Amino acid sequence: MSSTAALMPLAARGARPLAGRVRVPGDKSISHRALILGALAVGRTTVTGLLEGEDVLATAQAMRLLGATVTRTGPGAWTVEGVGVGGFAAPPETLDFGNSGTGCRLVMGAVAGSPVTAMFDGDASLRRRPMRRILDPILKMGATVVQSTEGDRLPVMLAGARDPLPIEYTTPVPSAQVKSAVLLAGLSAPGHTVVIESEATRDHTEKMLAHFGADVTVVPDGPHGRRITLVGQPELHGADVVVPADPSSAAFPLVAALLVPGSDVILDNVMTNPLRTGLITTLREMGASIEEVARREDGGEAMADLRVRASDLVGVEVPPDRAPAMIDEYPVLAVAAAFATGRTVMRGLKELRVKESDRLAATADLLRVNGVTVTIDGDDMIVEGLGAGRGLPPGGGLVASHMDHRIAMSALVMGLASEKPVSVDDAAFIATSFPGFVETMRGLGADIG
Ligand code: S3P
Numbered sequence: 469m470s471s472t473a474a475l476m477p478l479a480a481r482g483a484r485p486l487a488g489r490v491r492v493p494g495d496k497s498i499s500h501r502a503l504i505l506g507a508l509a510v511g512r513t514t515v516t517g518l519l520e521g522e523d524v525l526a527t528a529q530a531m532r533l534l535g536a537t538v539t540r541t542g543p544g545a546w547t548v549e550g551v552g553v554g555g556f557a558a559p560p561e562t563l564d565f566g567n568s569g570t571g572c573r574l575v576m577g578a579v580a581g582s583p584v585t586a587m588f589d590g591d592a593s594l595r596r597r598p599m600r601r602i603l604d605p606i607l608k609m610g611a612t613v614v615q616s617t618e619g620d621r622l623p624v625m626l627a628g629a630r631d632p633l634p635i636e637y638t639t640p641v642p643s644a645q646v647k648s649a650v651l652l653a654g655l656s657a658p659g660h661t662v663v664i665e666s667e668a669t670r671d672h673t674e675k676m677l678a679h680f681g682a683d684v685t686v687v688p689d690g691p692h693g694r695r696i697t698l699v700g701q702p703e704l705h706g707a708d709v710v711v712p713a714d715p716s717s718a719a720f721p722l723v724a725a726l727l728v729p730g731s732d733v734i735l736d737n738v739m740t741n742p743l744r745t746g747l748i749t750t751l752r753e754m755g756a757s758i759e760e761v762a763r764r765e766d767g768g769e770a771m772a773d774l775r776v777r778a779s780d781l782v783g784v785e786v787p788p789d790r791a792p793a794m795i796d797e798y799p800v801l802a803v804a805a806a807f808a809t810g811r812t813v814m815r816g817l818k819e820l821r822v823k824e825s826d827r828l829a830a831t832a833d834l835l836r837v838n839g840v841t842v843t844i845d846g847d848d849m850i851v852e853g854l855g856a857g858r859g860l861p862p863g864g865g866l867v868a869s870h871m872d873h874r875i876a877m878s879a880l881v882m883g884l885a886s887e888k889p890v891s892v893d894d895a896a897f898i899a900t901s902f903p904g905f906v907e908t909m910r911g912l913g914a915d916i917g
Pocket of ligand 1: 496497498570642643644645646648670795796819
């Protein structure tokens with residue numbers, strides 16, 4: 469995995485207008501879930517458009533080690549022969565999730581419902597991330613931690629429950645990973661497993677469970693929340709999953725097209741699930757021209773082609789309750805904010821501190837080394853946009869990526885539109901979520917190398 473590879477520096481510089489039509493790789497959240505649910509189903513699952521990034525490939529390998537047959541049949545085309553709910557085998561070696569919190573945490577939930585013991589590990593970034601939020605509910609369901617590192621960090625050896633118990637669980641932080649881990653463990657429990665979240669988070673697990681034959685009910689709970697009820701011990705059947713393009717990856721060419729004057733770009737088949745489109749909402753409030761050209765739906769997920777044209781942006785206030793719908797997009801939004809006229813205030817960003825890096829600090833540093841004024845006030849980030857009439861952000865900085873793909877891509881987007889080039893110390897982690905990023909951007913006319 470990239471953690472052992474040599475550093476891969478890269479720089480981006482001001483370019484001619486970006487133009488053309490591209491399809492960014494498949495959605496990471498849906499790709500992980502398709503492999504995991506395929507492994508827990510009986511019969512064959514076929515997946516098309518799977519993201520073949522390092523994070524998802526690590527989940528594919530984990531499913532193999534747990535007994536499923538996972539086969540690549542062509543580019544993005546995969547099949548999974550599952551072992552059935554509760555049917556995982558004891559893995560003969562450590563499950564190594566590399567850089568991927570989603571893969572690790574969802575599989576912890578799935579393993580909690582099988583009577584097997586598995587060792588979970590990852591790279592230096594993943595070893596720093598909190599696992600207590602997953603262990604708390606799955607221990608209540610009957611799993612046990614055989615061994616862990618101080619502070620419940622990886623590596624963790626987990627023993628799944630022989631007779632898992634259903635629970636009603638209120639998530640302490642808005643996290644689709646926590647919600648999904650509880651639901652995946654709940655598949656093996658009798659009766660009803662209930663998750664209550666005070667802020668709705670991405671609902672791909674709920675939707676995909678229904679697609680594979682589970683009985684899942686979702687009702688509103690409070691002003692922004694949801695109550696999700698899963699009927700345990702379903703017979704999941706194999707299913708066909710078509711993975712749309714990842715809106716969190718589309719965010720990078722999208723913001724680049726807004727910032728590089730004269731650009732006009734179409735992004736094909738981007739997932740537009742409303743729990744993922746907070747960035748588009750915010751950028752439109754800032755004055756961005758983003759048009760949904762052809763709307764459609766597949767497997768319960770909405771998607772559209774997005775036409776994006778260069779736009780003059782203005783600063784806005786982003787409310788904290790929008791964070792779950794754009795949690796991965798703040799670094800690139802902060803870059804857009806640096807080019808906007810006036811101040812952008814992003815509130816309620818606490819969860820950014822526990823992503824692949826401390827993304828709140830890494831994003832602020834990214835902007836500061838490129839001459840932009842940023843303040844972090846508690847959990848809020850305030851960016852002073854330069855905008856029309858005050859010149860462009862100077863750029864010229866070397867950004868530390870901190871093993872974080874989204875920091876690296878955000879820095880390169882900034883370089884495409886600032887006065888001077890922007891460099892990143894290590895672009896290797898981009899391959900975790902967006903293989904072909906540099907080629908895709910170059911195809912639109914970007915100067916990255
Ligand atoms: C994800 C949930 C989010 C997000 C991550 C993918 C998922 O994490 O940041 O990139 O697929 O469930 P949290 O659940 O920690 O918010």
